[in-house]
Amino acid sequence: MDKTILKAIAILAVLGGLLAIPRFVDSPYALHMMILLFMSVMMGQSWNILGGYAGQHSVGHAAYFGVGAYTTMMLMHTKQIAPWIGVWAGIALVVVVALIIGSICFRLRGPYFVLASIAVAEILRLSAINLTTLTNGAEGILATELPPFKVGGAIITDFATKVPFYYIGLFLVVLTVGVTYLVQHSKLGYFFQAIREDQDAAHSLGISISLYKNIALVLSAVLTSLAGSFYGIYVGFVDPPTVLGLDVSVQIMLICIIGGMGTLWGPVLGSLVLVPLSEALRSNMITEALVKIGLVSPESKIGIFLKENLSHAHVLLYGILVVVVILFMPDGLMGFIKKLAKRRKQEAV
Amino acid sequence: MAILEIKNVSKFFGGLAANSNVSFSVEEGTIMGLIGPNGAGKTTLFNCITGYYPPSKGEVVFDGRRMNGLDPDKVCMLGMVRTWQKVRPLAKLSVVDNVMVGALARTSSLKVARELAMEQIKVVRMEHRADFIAGGLPIGERKKLEVARALATQPKLLLLDEVMGGLNPAESEEIIQLILDIKQRGLTQMVIEHDMKAIMRISDRIVVLTSGEKLTEGSPQEVVSNPEVISAYLGEAHA
Ligand SMILES: Nc1ncnc2c1ncn2[C@@H]1O[C@H](COP(=O)(O)OP(=O)(O)O)[C@@H](O)[C@H]1O
Ligand SMILES: [Mg+2]
Secondary structure (H helix, E strand, C coil), X not given: CCHHHHHHHHHHHHHHHHHHHHHHCCCHHHHHHHHHHHHHHHHHHHHHXXXXXXXXXXXXXXXXXXXXXXXHHHHHHXXXXXXXXXXXXXXXXXXXXXXXXXXXXCCCCHHHHHHHHHHHHHHHHHHHHHCHHHHCHHHCEECCCCCCEEECCEEEECCCCCHHHHHHHHHHHHHHHHHHHHHHCCHHHHHHHHHHHCHHHHHHCCCCHHXXXXXXXXXXXHHXXXXXXXXXXXXXXXXXXXXXXXXXXXXXXXXXXXXXXCCCCHHHHHHHHHHHHHHHHXXXXXXXXXXXXXXXXXXXXXXXXXXXXXXXXXHHHHHHHHHHHHHHCCCHHHHHHHHHHHHHHHHHC | CEXXXXXXXXXXXXXXXXXXXXXXXXECCCEEEEECCCCCCHHXXXXXXXXXXXXXXXXXXECCXXXXXXXXXXXXXXXXXXXXXXXXXCCCCEHHHHHHHHHCCCXXXXXHHHHHHHHHXXXXXXXXXXXXXXXXXXXXXXXXXXXXXXXXCCCCEEXXXXXXXXXXXXXXXXXXXXXXXXXXXXXXXXXXXXXXXXXXXXXXXXXXXXXXXXXXXXXXXXXXXXXXXXXXXXXXXXX
16 A cells, blocks of 8 residues: 555544543543643654754744743733633744844854854743743742633633643644644745755755745744643743743753654654653652662662652753764664664665 | 856955956856866855855846845846855755755745756756765765756856866766756856866856956967966966
């Protein structure tokens, strides 16, 4: 059978499975993990458009994530504007922010672009801390009371469980992956990749560098802001470090580096590795597992040390993971899998 | 009719005059050869013509239009495209995708772009390489890819910067035939070349640059029998 048809069937099957999950799973914890996974795919995929396809390695995507999250939360908290309306304000604001950032940062190439993108996100984080009348400063904004979602007077959901969030997350994942698919299969994708591979060559072939970099940035920023708004309303709380911090930017980028930059499924793979890993570290699951299989006794010095420290060590472990990936799979998991498949094909011949 | 007029173009890098007061014009449908020793300012002149550097002085007129201050992408859209002496393949993309990027200057349809790209890939005889990743090509084929990609933008004037540089005699011969083929199709070309024999065979006229200045201009016969050219250019080449 045709390969693309097989792929389409596989994707529809997975999607069907994902749609059915809340019918069979009612553990809030399991749904919570799935929602975190969706959020991670969204964030990674949004960065992928700018960083992976267009090759502009922004380390400041927290700017768009945070502006989206803050705008939606502030409007809900102070003006009682429903998040599905506030999210549009977030998008509009993010477009403005992105174009300002683009006009500053895209004058620069390579490491200078990276530094400028970090600087801009840091400026926004510091502004959120200091503009206390607007953002409530370092205390952040707590807004957990979501208005019920109505269509034509009928209440669709009142957000009492995690199920509506699950479906919103799934919808947003399909949206971001869909947008990326369309980009990849259009002139835009070709132009983005040409700019990534060789900016001067791209320029000589009639590609307006500033126009297409800005298109990539705006697409990427809008999707990131959607992820930020979703984060805000799901968690019910935003403050400067959790939505505008440098580690948010790094986390977003890591998803792509580990999964594979500039590929449609890279961010999905990256999320499938990173989300369970960070959860296992956070909840001390790894130490418990080591104890369970009898490798470490809970009373031994090592056991106590791991229990106390492993959950704080995620930054270190991420660092090690990135080094391993860069050394042994420079094109991420996706590139590694493709290489294996190719090798197997050649061996079969 | 002159399709390209270069009028008193100078380009300074600090104190260095990489081009100084260069003037000549290129007639439609012809091949203009541009020669000169290494560092004479040939590539710099291409950069000034195609919008990579604004000329410090002077004027570039293409197809009746003043080009100074236009960006390289605008220059390409107006019908003037260049290749790179130091080749610039889009390394992770396949050969056909590379050429499609060029074709997409004139169409938004990937299907049309793919057809246009395959046509140009045939022109440079690389059909068997269409799905090969460009970064893995040997130098001879990288040079041909540069030409196919530039042709795919459907230019009126093609600027070739040392497309034979680093090639063996058989590969160079193939490029010479390619350039003559392109001329047959009515395209105007300006060709930078280091190899005197090759440039003599393909050019209708030749401009000689030395130390940024135009030394002389004429038919291949006139240029090759000019004693100044022999001492300035051939002297260096045979030294
Ligand atoms: N971007 C630049 N900055 C400073 N000097 C340059 C630059 N580009 C070229 N040059 C200098 O200009 C002169 C002409 O170079 P070039 O045009 O590359 O010569 P050619 O192509 O004839 O070999 C050389 O001396 C070179 O070092
Ligand atoms: Mg040169």
